[in-house]
Amino acid sequence: MNPVDVKNLTVAYQKKAVLKNVTFTVPEGKLIGIIGPNGAGKSTLIKAVLGLIPKASGEVKIYNKKYRAKDRIVGYVPQRGSVDWDFPTSALDVVLMGRYGHVGWFKRPSKQDNQIARECLEKVGMEGYADRQISQLSGGQQQRVFLARALAQDAKVYFMDEPFVGVDAATERAIIDLLNELKSQGKTVLVVHHDLQTVKDYFDDCLLLNVETIASGPTEQVFTMENLHQTYGGKLAFLEQGKMMVEQK
Template identity: 60%
Template sequence: MHVLKVENLSAAYRKNTVLHDVSFSVKKGSLTGIVGPNGAGKSTLIKVLLDLHPKLTGNVSFFESPLKTVKTRIGYVPQRGSVDWDFPTDALDVVMMGMYGQIGWLKWPNKKHKEKALNALDKVGMADYAHRQISELSGGQQQRVFLARALIQEADLYFMDEPLAGVDAATERAIMTILRELKNEGKTVLVVHHDLQTVENYFDQVLFLNRTVVAHGEVHNTFTTENIEKAYGGTVRWLKEGIGLVHSPI
C-alpha cells in the first residue's frame, strides 16, 4: 500500500505556477529527502499536500484515502521561519498543542497529557526547558520543541520542512537519530532538505523537485550527478568527491 500517492498535481501563487504535473508515490517505512534549488516549490508541495495551500489540478491520497479521513495519522513540522516565536507560551504548551486531537477542543489537558508531553520533550533533549518561553530558546532548541510536538501525535506519516536548517551540529545529529528511529518503527518521513552533501548518509529515498519531479527513487540509484544537474540546472557545478558532493559557482 502506498502511504502517499500524488498524481498530476499543479499549484500556483497568484498567476505564477509553482508546481506543474507533479506525480510520485511513497511506500511505508521510508525516509525521503526532498531536494531542489531555491524556488523549486519544495515547501509549497508539502502545503498543497496538506491542504494548507490550494491546488489547481491533481489528486492526492494518503493510505489510499482522502486527507480529511486520515488527518490524525499525519504529523507536520513547518519551517521555523514561518512560526511566530514571540507568541507568549512555553515549550510544554507548544508540545501539548500537538495533542488537541486527543484532548479535544475547549478541554484542558490532564496530568497524563502533561506527562506525555514531558516525555516527548525528554526524547528531544528539551525536558529541562519545558517551562521556558519559546522566544527565549535558540533556533536549534525551538526546532527540537516542534519536533517533540510532531512526535506526540504518534503519526504514521510525517512531513518536515527544513528541520535541519540553521541548527547546530548536535541538534542535527539528534534530529536525524529520531527520524531514523521513526523509520525503524515503520513510520514514513518526508523531509525538505537543503544540504546535498548529507543526502546519501541521511536518506534511503530522494525526490528531486524543480516545479515538477525531476527524479525519485532509492538514493543509491537516484542521487546521481546527472539528476543533480537536471534539477539544479547550470547554476552550480557538482563534483563527486569521496562520499559527498561539493559545489562551486560556475
C-alpha cells in the same frame, strides 16, 4: 497502501505554475528527502499536500484516502522562520498542541497527555526547558521543541520543512537520530532538505523536484549526477574529495 500518493499535482500563483503535474509515491517506513533548488516548490508541495494552500489540479491521497486537516495520522513541522516565536507560550504548551487531535481542541489535556508531552521533550533533550518561554530558546532548541510536538501527535506520516536549517551539529545529529527512531517504528518521514552532501547518508528515498518531478525512488538509484544536473541546472559545483556535490549560493 502507500502512505502518500500524489498524482499530477499543480499549484499556481497569479496564473503562474509553481508546481506542475508533480507525481510521486512514497513507500512506508522510509525517510524521504525532498531535494531541489530555491524556488523549486518544495515547501509549496508540502503545503499543498496538507491542504494549507489550494491546488489548481491533481490528486493527493494519504493511505488511499483524501487527507483532512483533522486527521491524526499526519504530523507537520513547518520551517522555523514561519513561526511567531514571540507568542507567549511555554515549550511544554507547544508540545501539548500535538495532543489536541487526541483530546479535542476544547478539552483540557489529561495527566497522561502532560506525561507524554514531557517524555517527548526528554526524547529531544529539552526536558529541562518545559516551562521556558519559546522566545527565550535558541534556534536549535526551538526546532527540537517543534519535533517534540510532532512526536506527541503520534502520527504515521510526518512532513518536515527544512528541520536542519539554522541548527548546530549536535542538534542536527539529534534530529537525524530521532528520524531514524521514527522509521524503526514503521513511520514515514518526508523532509525538505538542502544539503546535498548528506543526502546519501540520511535518506532511503529521494524526490528530486524543480517545479516538476525530475526523479523519485531509492536514493542510490535517483541521486545521480545526471538527475542532479537536470534538477539544478548550472548551479552545481563538484568537489573531487568524496565526489560531494553542493549547491552554489
